[in-house]
Amino acid sequence: MTSSTVTSPRPDRPPRPNLAFRRLRGKRSPAEFAAAVRRAAREIGERVSCDARYIGRVEAGEIRCPNYAYERVFLHMFPGRTLTDLGFAPRSSVRGRRARADEEATGAHADRAPGTASETRRAREPYDTPDTHHPHHPYDPHDDNEESDVLRRAFMMSGATVAAASLGPLALAHDAVAAGRPPRRAGAGHAGALEEAVRRIRLLDDRHGADGLYRRAAAPLRTAYALLDAGATRQATADRLYAGAGELAISVGWLAHDSGRFDDARSHYAEALATSRMTGDPALEAHAFCNMAFLARDAGRPREAVRAAQAAQRAARSLGSARLLSLLALREAGGWAGLADRVGCEQALTRAQALFGQGPSDADPEWMTFYGEAELEGLEAQCWSTLGDWPRAARHARRAAALQDPHFTRNLALYSAELADDLARGGRPDEAAGAGMRVLDLLGEVQSSRIHTMLAGTARVLLPHRRASGVSAFLDRHASLPRTA
Structure with missing residues (x-):
């Protein structure tokens, strides 16, 4: 199988696409296949943060051998296939290459890379083995020495894992910024760390909502x-950083x-637009613009x-x-609904559904990755x-909750609150009241002011119906929730 052949460690040679893995994906999108990987992981008790970009990196040949969790x-x-059947290189061959690269980098930059090559290798072994052939630039041992899988240490807040701390280049840059020292010129490792920060923040938000994450996420942004x-070593790296x-x-x-901080959100979106x-x-x-439209709708x-x-x-x-055009049509539909323009709303919804159907x-x-049939319905x-x-709203909200992938815990709570x-x-x-109880069951894991606000509105509407079946129990349990700041 050509895709499982170990490539020569020539620095001018690009990674070889993993065609075998691409065939296994079939007609599913990278995001859909990533969701299937996460479901399979849960079946065997593993936890992997698989997303569309990871699948893309595997198919592009950037990940020549997965880490042990992904392997399982x-x-x-x-079942019945080996790693080489899936298009990956044997782990021993990739490790041998990694060791040689580490030894060369350590010899060339001994004053910058504390620890031995074997220590560096052991630190990296739990994660996907990096490939020295990066698709954005030629191989440079300086960049390779800085490249690392990042943001692996999770910190705890309010009893739930709500963010990840930097490990590697972004952490070093953050320390320099916090100490008032300008960072050195950024390399590919910093760009990779920044991309990983974005990915992990999104994954944590999918599960836990925004309230515990927001202030912690501001530090990586300042570092970015x-x-x-500080500037970048190459134009390709600068483009990735921007x-x-x-x-x-x-x-x-x-x-x-x-988390209800609309002015802060508007400022951050404006920065991204600029x-x-x-x-x-x-x-x-x-x-x-997509997020600005959503914010404008929520802000009235x-x-x-x-x-x-x-x-x-x-x-x-x-x-x-x-x-993407389907989602943007839905953002437009939300605006027309806020203007009480039913015709404009229905036209935008029809466009959204037709585009989604493609x-x-x-x-x-x-x-x-969050945008599937459940989000369309929601x-x-x-x-x-x-x-x-x-x-009509209840019918769509019920479908949204039924269709939602359990990985997106926050959205499951949101659709149930809408229902x-x-x-x-x-x-x-x-x-x-029954739907509200299901939301309350999820609030131990989800921290979202939006959902709390929706549930409080529902409780006010239900107050006159306290004697209806289940309503009193819902109102009492909702009243016992800790007050959010």
Whole structure:
């Protein structure tokens, strides 16, 4: 099998695509396949943070041999196959190459790399073995010495894992910024650390919501902009840093948005938009406008939501992602609903559904892993709720909750809260109380001011119906929740 052949350690040779792994993905999008990997991991008690970008790196040949956790998951998913059958290189050959690279880097930069090559190798072994052939630039032992898998140490807050601390280049840069020392010029390792920071913040938000994450996530963002100010060793690295900083600004903005800090969110989104305009990055521009439209809707500025969503669609037209255009049409629909324009809302919803029906593609942005049929139903439910069509809103919210991948715990709580509110306002208090109880069951794991606010509104609507079945129990349990700041 050609894809499992170990490549020669020539620095000018790009990674060989893993065609065997690509065939196993079949017609599923990278995001859908990543979700299947996470489900398989849960079946055998493993925890992997697999997303569309990881699948892309495997298929591109950047990950020549997975770490042990991923190995167990892949062999569980494809019983009877070996790693080489899946297109990976034998672990022994990759480790041998890694050892040689470490020894060379340690010999060339002994004053910069504390510890022996074997110690460096042992520290890296739990994670995917890095490949010295990076797709964005030629091999440089200086960059390779700095490259590492990052943000692996989780810290605890309010009884739940809510963020990850930096390990490697980003941590060193952050320490320098905190001490008032400007960082050195940024290399590919810093860009990779920044991209990993974005990925892990999103994964943690999927599970736990924003409230515990927001303030912790601001530190990596400050470090990202300090790295931009310091400059990069190569233009390709600078481009990755700008894109990563913009995406991180959007992620931090979303955390502010979801935790009710609308002014902070607006500022972060504006930073991302400015970065996209400065670098001519239409993908980042579309993402920034997408989130600005969502924020404007929630902040009671529906006309601004429509304009921002339309601007996002103009930026996204050249990107080739029907799923992205579908989401942006839903953002526009939310604005029209806020303007009480039912016709405009229905037209945008129809566009969103038609575009969604075109299916996923490799052009879909990495950050859109959350956008599947459940999110489509959930956002449509919000539109009908805003228009006051409670029965229709409840139907879509119920579908959203039923379709949601359990990995996205926060969204499962959100859809259930939407359902509870729609049922309560639609005159079905007993069903509303049942849905509200399911939300309360998830609040030990999810910290989101948005969900707390929705549930408080539902409780107020249900107060006159305390004698209905289950309502009293829901109201008492809701009243016992700790008050959020």
